[in-house]
Amino acid sequence: MDFIDPTPIKPVDAVRFLSFLDLSPVLAVLEAFYCEPWRSRHPPEAMVRLFALYKLRRYRFLTELWRLLEKKTVKLLGFKRKPSYKTVWHWLNKRVGPQGLEAIHAALIEAINHCLST
Numbered sequence: 269m270d271f272i273d274p275t276p277i278k279p280v281d282a283v284r285f286l287s288f289l290d291l292s293p294v295l296a297v298l299e300a301f302y303c304e305p306w307r308s309r310h311p312p313e314a315m316v317r318l319f320a321l322y323k324l325r326r327y328r329f330l331t332e333l334w335r336l337l338e339k340k341t342v343k344l345l346g347f348k349r350k351p352s353y354k355t356v357w358h359w360l361n362k363r364v365g366p367q368g369l370e371a372i373h374a375a376l377i378e379a380i381n382h383c384l385s386t
Contacts, residue, residue: 314346
């Protein structure tokens with residue numbers, strides 16, 4: 269599966285773009301929120317991609333995002349199975365929190381800009 273440059277006539281889907289995004293700069297920030305990474309049920313990279321999709325598509329409510337998650341979308345984001353709504357809510361509001369989301373958002377924007385400039 270190759271990534272083909274999008275054009276205004278043929279844009280690439282946000283989920284497909286996020287599946288190719290190198291998250292190594294973001295993972296350094298994300299490690300601070302996992303004291304025991306092996307205990308997490310869903311990969312942290314997939315949770316970051318889900319958060320990025322939430323921001324890129326400008327959903328107002330988390331339920332909008334969660335309801336539209338299909339099997340193909342879930343697989344492209346890096347999940348083995350669809351996370352529950354409560355799991356996504358807990359990751360955003362408890363595990364990472366507002367300050368963590370700001371730090372992750374800044375690192376994510378930097379990664380996206382780097383990807384778009386190359």
